[in-house]
Amino acid sequence: MSRRIGRGIVFLTLLSVVLLSSVIWLFAGLSERQNTIRSGVREDISWAAYQADREAARLIEAIQTAQIDHDVGDVSMRFDLLFSRTHLLTQGSYTEIFPASSLVGQKAAAANRAINSMVATMDGLAADPASFPAEAAEILGMAQAARQATGDLLVATNSAFNEIRVEERNETLFIYWRIGLSVAALTIALVLIVALLGVQLYHLSRSGREVELLSRRNERIAKKAKSASAAKSAFLATMSHEIRTPLNGIIGMTELLRGSRLERDQMHQVETIRLSGDMLLDVINDILDYSKLEAGAVRFEPIRVSLRETMVPIERMMSVRAETAGLKLVFDYPDVSVFVDANRIRQVLVNLIGNAIKFTPAGSVVVTGTVRGDRLKLEVRDTGPGISEADRQKLFREFSQIDSSNTRSFGGTGLGLAICRRLVNVMDGKIGVESAVGLGSTFWFDLPAGPVETIDENHIELETLPPVQLGGTVLVVDDNPINRDVAVGLLAKLGLDAVATCNGQEALEMLAASRFDLVLMDMQMPQMDGLEATRQLRARGFALPVVGLTANAFESDREACLDAGMDDHSAKPLTTVKLTDILQKHLSPEAVQLAPLSENEVDKDHQESLREALGEDEFDRLVEDFIQSCEHMLAQAQLALSKGDADGLDQVLHTLKGAALTLGFVSLADAAQAERSKTLHTVRLEDIRHHCQVAA
Amino acid sequence: MLRLASSLALILIATAPSWAGELAKPAAEPILKVQGAITTMNDGETAAFDLSMLDALPQHTIKATTPWYDGEHEFSGVVIGDLLETLGASGESVTVTALNDYSAEIPMEDIKDYPVILATRVDGEELSVRDKGPLFVIYPFDEHPDLYNEVIFSRSVWQVASLTVH
Numbered sequence: 116m117s118r119r120i121g122r123g124i125v126f127l128t129l130l131s132v133v134l135l136s137s138v139i140w141l142f143a144g145l146s147e148r149q150n151t152i153r154s155g156v157r158e159d160i161s162w163a164a165y166q167a168d169r170e171a172a173r174l175i176e177a178i179q180t181a182q183i184d185h186d187v188g189d190v191s192m193r194f195d196l197l198f199s200r201t202h203l204l205t206q207g208s209y210t211e212i213f214p215a216s217s218l219v220g221q222k223a224a225a226a227n228r229a230i231n232s233m234v235a236t237m238d239g240l241a242a243d244p245a246s247f248p249a250e251a252a253e254i255l256g257m258a259q260a261a262r263q264a265t266g267d268l269l270v271a272t273n274s275a276f277n278e279i280r281v282e283e284r285n286e287t288l289f290i291y292w293r294i295g296l297s298v299a300a301l302t303i304a305l306v307l308i309v310a311l312l313g314v315q316l317y318h319l320s321r322s323g324r325e326v327e328l329l330s331r332r333n334e335r336i337a338k339k340a341k342s343a344s345a346a347k348s349a350f351l352a353t354m355s356h357e358i359r360t361p362l363n364g365i366i367g368m369t370e371l372l373r374g375s376r377l378e379r380d381q382m383h384q385v386e387t388i389r390l391s392g393d394m395l396l397d398v399i400n401d402i403l404d405y406s407k408l409e410a411g412a413v414r415f416e417p418i419r420v421s422l423r424e425t426m427v428p429i430e431r432m433m434s435v436r437a438e439t440a441g442l443k444l445v446f447d448y449p450d451v452s453v454f455v456d457a458n459r460i461r462q463v464l465v466n467l468i469g470n471a472i473k474f475t476p477a478g479s480v481v482v483t484g485t486v487r488g489d490r491l492k493l494e495v496r497d498t499g500p501g502i503s504e505a506d507r508q509k510l511f512r513e514f515s516q517i518d519s520s521n522t523r524s525f526g527g528t529g530l531g532l533a534i535c536r537r538l539v540n541v542m543d544g545k546i547g548v549e550s551a552v553g554l555g556s557t558f559w560f561d562l563p564a565g566p567v568e569t570i571d572e573n574h575i576e577l578e579t580l581p582p583v584q585l586g587g588t589v590l591v592v593d594d595n596p597i598n599r600d601v602a603v604g605l606l607a608k609l610g611l612d613a614v615a616t617c618n619g620q621e622a623l624e625m626l627a628a629s630r631f632d633l634v635l636m637d638m639q640m641p642q643m644d645g646l647e648a649t650r651q652l653r654a655r656g657f658a659l660p661v662v663g664l665t666a667n668a669f670e671s672d673r674e675a676c677l678d679a680g681m682d683d684h685s686a687k688p689l690t691t692v693k694l695t696d697i698l699q700k701h702l703s704p705e706a707v708q709l710a711p712l713s714e715n716e717v718d719k720d721h722q723e724s725l726r727e728a729l730g731e732d733e734f735d736r737l738v739e740d741f742i743q744s745c746e747h748m749l750a751q752a753q754l755a756l757s758k759g760d761a762d763g764l765d766q767v768l769h770t771l772k773g774a775a776l777t778l779g780f781v782s783l784a785d786a787a788q789a790e791r792s793k794t795l796h797t798v799r800l801e802d803i804r805h806h807c808q809v810a811a
Numbered sequence: 812m813l814r815l816a817s818s819l820a821l822i823l824i825a826t827a828p829s830w831a832g833e834l835a836k837p838a839a840e841p842i843l844k845v846q847g848a849i850t851t852m853n854d855g856e857t858a859a860f861d862l863s864m865l866d867a868l869p870q871h872t873i874k875a876t877t878p879w880y881d882g883e884h885e886f887s888g889v890v891i892g893d894l895l896e897t898l899g900a901s902g903e904s905v906t907v908t909a910l911n912d913y914s915a916e917i918p919m920e921d922i923k924d925y926p927v928i929l930a931t932r933v934d935g936e937e938l939s940v941r942d943k944g945p946l947f948v949i950y951p952f953d954e955h956p957d958l959y960n961e962v963i964f965s966r967s968v969w970q971v972a973s974l975t976v977h
Contacts, residue, residue: 195940
């Protein structure tokens with residue numbers, strides 16, 4: 116509509132310009148005519164003709180008078196005056212108006228001829244005035260003929276002029292008409308333009324109002340959508356909390372259960388529970404990550420980090436899984452500092468390595484980092500079954516798993532790679548896979564990491580954790596009794612004193628009452644939540660380390676924790692590994708002391724039954740052998756530990772535990788089992804050695 | 812002594828080429844008569860001129876295209892302003908009368924503003940009565956194209972016989 120009006124206005128404007136030009140042109144023409152008249156100014160031809168006729172009459176009069184008084188001079192003068200007229204009729208501007216061919220021209224020529232024919236006679240008369248009486252009649256006759264001619268000329272001129280006047284008037288009238296019409300058309304066009312502009316203005320204001328209404332409506336819809344999205348986020352957070360809390364209990368209790376005395380098949384069952392819990396946690400984490408990515412809530416925050424600092428924790432974390440799966444995990448990367456978001460890289464790498472471990476039945480997983488220019492490329496190469504061309508295309512899609520049949524052999528949400536792809540996209544990178552069936556797969560991602568700087572090898576401070584025995588008193592603040600039990604249990608197992616309380620208010624009171632080395636603080640609690648408790652605690656001048664425990668793994672939670680004055684944050688469920696890391700990082704050196712040794716527990720009943728069955732001597736000999744083999748096994752364990760041979764170590768400790776249980780040395784068996792559940796670098800043999808000595 | 816002085820004065824008076832109030836009588840047939848508000852006359856109340864008397868006055872030439880001739884022509888003659896000054900004329904206008912009794916009035920402003928001439932010659936040829944002579948009022952159309960209009964044409968009297976200053 117508006118466009119049609121716009122076109123109409125353009126057309127009318129063009130028309131107006133054309134009309135205006137035509138009016139100007141017509142005016143110019145009129146003015147030109149005026150100029151032509153002015154430039155062709157001439158003595159009125161009628162006047163000239165009339166004068167000629169008058170002079171002819173006067174000549175006749177003079178001749179007639181001369182016939183009486185013989186004044187020939189007057190006759191000559193009159194003739195000369197008449198003669199002077201003849202030239203005017205045939206020269207100058209007169210001929211421009213009436214050419215010789217026109218009737219007036221012909222009449223003028225006739226008058227000229229009549230007058231000219233008298234010249235000879237009149238010249239003769241001037242030379243001899245005495246001849247006048249003889250020639251008077253002839254001269255009079257010629258003069259009368261001339262008068263006749265000038266009379267005819269006068270009549271012809273008059274009628275010709277009337278025609279010209281009418282013609283000119285008509286022409287002028289015609290031009291005036293055209294100008295009038297053009298001006299009228301111009302006026303109409305201008306009125307239409309104004310009208311159309313008005314209509315357009317009206318449309319514009321109306322569509323402006325519509326746009327405003329629309330934008331208001333959109334705002335409302337957006338607000339609604341935003342609140343819906345917020346509700347979804349809140350729901351996810353709640354779900355996450357609700358699912359993780361019991362899961363925390365399951366995993367934590369399993370952890371504790373694993374450390375207790377169990378039959379072999381019971382141990383297997385506990386391991387299965389633990390594994391299932393871990394898998395369930397992975398699924399929940401995937402879904403949470405994905406929904407966050409979906410909501411665009413994931414921010415990309417690159418900082419300068421050393422690649423080694425980023426990779427070492429991943430290596431530590433994933434080697435446990437690789438070992439469990441019987442795979443070799445190799446890391447190879449240059450010592451450089453890069454400008455990346457280490458958390459996101461870790462997330463992607465852990466996912467890719469996790470996949471590689473999950474799908475590779477035997478062999479190795481090799482993680483390679485290469486730097487080209489300002490880009491960092493990370494590859495995860497496995498010796499798995501490989502992926503076919505068709506399957507490769509499905510890989511990075513949401514909720515797609517290669518083996519989506521009912522007989523799925525692998526778990527997972529199918530979101531892992533989709534999350535990786537999105538994360539890499541967020542980091543402005545590329546992700547891909549190269550693979551062939553039977554030849555393994557290489558997943559890679561490539562992202563800007565510049566500027567990349569090489570680290571001088573001399574300055575690398577290898578992160579070596581001093582082998583310390585953990586000790587101290589930890590306050591656990593959590594409203595959930597299961598969580599409290601798990602945390603206290605795990606802490607006790609790690610050799611720390613743990614006290615639990617169920618809300619922030621109580622925690623503050625207890626901190627005021629007695630000395631603690633560390634606080635594990637849950638975020639969501641009734642009465643006073645963890646953040647508020649931490650703020651108050653800091654406000655009251657407590658400087659001891661506080662680590663937040665949340666059911667959520669959201670980055671926002673972590674930021675909230677640090678903002679409130681916490682030193683760190685850990686997502687539930689708590690595991691021995693996580694707890695060990697936290698404690699090692701945050702326990703002050705003074706707090707780190709030798710753990711009070713647990714009571715030397717011996718299964719007296721069991722030993723008694725053995726004595727009865729084997730005899731006192733035999734039993735003593737077995738114990739003696741065991742004590743000796745203990746020393747040997749501890750030496751073997753020490754060797755395996757120093758070589759980093761986790762399998763070897765586990766084998767030795769397993770044997771040691773089995774033997775200790777057989778002979779009823781429960782605390783020794785527990786100690787061995789406790790070390791087995793630790794990751795390689797946290798394994799301490801001193802505890803076992805101590806129990807051995809006690810047993811001896 | 813007194814006789815000598817008076818005869819010397821007579822000689823001086825007789826030989827003075829132009830003396831205010833004194834104008835020689837025309838030797839030939841006069842072609843122009845000036846009358847009205849003038850102080851110098853030679854024939855009663857009028858000042859009469861023959862061609863040689865007019866020729867003796869300062870001459871001026873106007874080269875112009877006119878409606879009365881084909882193409883451009885050179886008109887020469889005496890400037891009316893000079894002529895009237897010689898005669899001690901004073902007035903608002905000059906009435907120019909032709910042989911055929913046609914007359915037109917020329918305002919004194921025209922004469923003061925423009926070198927309007929009484930042409931005696933066209934292209935060096937004397938003007939005869941048959942060719943709009945003997946005198947033709949010519950405005951300087953060449954220098955002032957805006958003069959090229961009907962009003963000035965009507966003042967461009969030919970076959971001029973007399974001027975009346977008033």
